[in-house]
């Protein structure tokens with residue numbers, strides 16, 4: 001790997017550990033140590049366990065201002081991780097086949113994915129995966145589309161990947177959502193059963209999301225409540241979910257041939273292991289007790305902490321402040337809106353009213 005052609009002062013790193021001292025990921029898991037990673041990269045010895053650990057960098061950038069040599073560890077790690085992904089994907093023998101089911105939702109999950117920039121959706125569809133069925137994106141419709149689905153699950157039995165977007169209604173035998181005259185309930189049971197593994201994408205597919213908000217008239221649930229083999233399920237929540245967490249999970253599985261470590265809600269720990277608050281660019285204001293009191297007031301315009309406006313960042317597990325949305329450009333708090341906790345199960349019922357400060361102790365164990 002040749003770092004010299006890039007703009008980092010990588011060679012100047014003298015392992016002072018300033019980056020490790022401020023890294024919020026290191027604070028909760030000792031194995032992720034930016035100083036050690038820099039050391040291993042200097043030695044040029046990149047074994048598989050180091051490669052895997054690189055996924056845990058949330059790209060928050062807290063390491064950048066403290067580095068005396070201007071090494072920018074976050075960009076070094078991103079560069080190495082991107083190279084591992086490109087290299088790993090180029091070595092795949094076959095393009096993995098993917099079947100994408102779409103039920104009760106706003107379609108924000110697909111919309112978010114369509115806006116991913118590294119890699120672009122064009123690259124993913126044309127170069128990485130074999131996307132056989134995706135109701136929103138495929139040109140086929142009606143019987144023709146349903147035939148493709150049937151043929152795919154027969155041809156690639158136990159070898160295709162299934163992505164589910166949207167919640168599944170189970171009340172009254174699931175009549176509230178049908179595709180090709182089959183209920184979402186039947187489809188999820190059948191298609192996840194024959195899949196190699198399944199990713200529930202978005203809070204609706206993971207936990208029922210907005211369709212399951214009280215009083216939940218259709219009995220909406222997430223895939224976890226229907227799928228037979230729960231060991232073959234990964235949840236990537238968010239409303240919408242961050243497309244980079246979805247792609248990073250897929251690529252991790254393709255490259256290391258196993259699931260990443262998951263938390264109690266089956267969310268990849270590399271993305272959902274810490275809380276938003278710990279990576280937030282407004283954390284210093286929180287600690288100095290400098291809060292915006294109303295939308296548009298002087299403190300809001302100065303970029304003060306949004307806790308008093310209802311920010312759920314202290315109790316929400318996700319990496320939004322680091323990886324961001326819209327081509328890694330912005331995320332809710334950066335745009336001046338409090339986090340509403342969209343990656344957490346039942347956030348709609350649990351965290352409303354959204355604009356009231358959250359009782360942090362009530363939600364954190």
Ligand code: FSX
Nearest residue numbers: 105107108109202204239
């Ligand atoms: Fe749900 Fe997807 Fe929220 Fe929407 O389709 S996770 S309503 S942003 O996007 O399922």
Ligand code: SF4
Nearest residue numbers: 277280305306311313
């Ligand atoms: Fe950021 Fe919200 Fe935490 Fe304030 S309360 S530091 S805005 S995550």
Ligand code: F3S
Nearest residue numbers: 320332339340341342
């Ligand atoms: Fe959702 Fe909060 Fe991120 S609202 S998108 S988890 S900042």
